[in-house]
Amino acid sequence: MKYIKIPPATIYRLSRYSRKLSLLSREGLEVVSSEKLAAECGVNSAQLRKDLAYFGEFGVRGVGYYTGHLLQHIKNILGLEKEWRLGLFGVGNLGQALLHYPNFINQGYRFVAAFDVDSGKIGQTLGSGLEISDMKDITEVVSREPFEIGVITTPAGGAQQVVELAIEAGVKGILNFAPVILRVPGDVVVEYVDFTLRLDSLSYYLSNR
Amino acid sequence: MKYIKIPPATIYRLSRYSRKLSLLSREGLEVVSSEKLAAECGVNSAQLRKDLAYFGEFGVRGVGYYTGHLLQHIKNILGLEKEWRLGLFGVGNLGQALLHYPNFINQGYRFVAAFDVDSGKIGQTLGSGLEISDMKDITEVVSREPFEIGVITTPAGGAQQVVELAIEAGVKGILNFAPVILRVPGDVVVEYVDFTLRLDSLSYYLSNR
DNA sequence: TGGTGTGAACAACTTCACAGCG
């Protein structure tokens, strides 16, 4: 593993490879070529080999990759051997949908706390047994029930402020669904999920053909 | 408007500019510099000017951009002057959350149809007044209530098949929330929204510091 | 004068093509 900067896109692709490998492995496939796995993931095979090469040599020349073995390696690289705990900020429709999102649970992500500012919601217990806390009590909640990643599903206007509270309480990773760019310190990682961005893009390509 | 290929990333950024401009414009700001708007959107100012330059000259040298004027232009470029109609495929938790997602409605996107395969759901009327149709009746529904964009919130396993039905019925744009790569004909546009990809990425960066 | 518009330099990422090894 040489010390080179790894493209963010490589990390996203690793996640895809891992998902596809899970599937192939469960289907009983023992060996897969870069050609085949790449095709399934919609990328070039050289790309796939290069992605893996950032982290080591996992294949066998003339043969391919052992699915189970490679899957284990990728999960390790991505840090998926441990369970990650999530805190939800903003218990609206979207937030509640995420609480029940099966792909999160299957992949080792688990919500352990939920926050809102709406006094009508605070104190309520959700189907999952999770109680909605006041955003102001975050420090106390985190010390009782720690989590590493904050999931932001508040309206755009409130997101920055909420994130600052979360970071103050020690959260180092943010998954942001609010359509705004967040300002955070250098040691905090943010990933964005922005639906309207994608829809606008569709709008553009459908309009210009 | 010269005839050059436009980077996909430029389109995403236009969407962000438009959102920020809406805000600034509503706040009463009449003129904005590339420096300021770029900072608000988290990009380099040369980048912003170059993005706009693909489509024309919208600024005034020595002054900046007139917010309302520029906003109008960007909306025009993105095709946001018209209302886009959406069809929902898969009425689970996530799908229902999207039906009520305020940012869609505000931006001129409207759901006009909803589909599922679950016979328990088919025929039910949702809060919005939308009736859930059988996926098999898609052609008939589309002819009665046409829409341009299909939003996929089915489980991963069913997505490809659903998309094929939608395309057969004439849908040309797909917003896919299912964590799989879709195979579609060249004249169909797909945009992906994949939560787990982003979470895995967070997992990676939080594990490797 | 001050901020836009843009060619040219730079940086990042992807694909090719083939050496090297099981």
Place this chain on the structure above:
DNA sequence: CGCTGTGAAGTTGTTCACACCA
């Protein structure tokens, strides 16, 4: 012999730096 691993070439996207103009 076939498929991986990888330097080199190609492509795409970003930033610089300054000419140009209201």
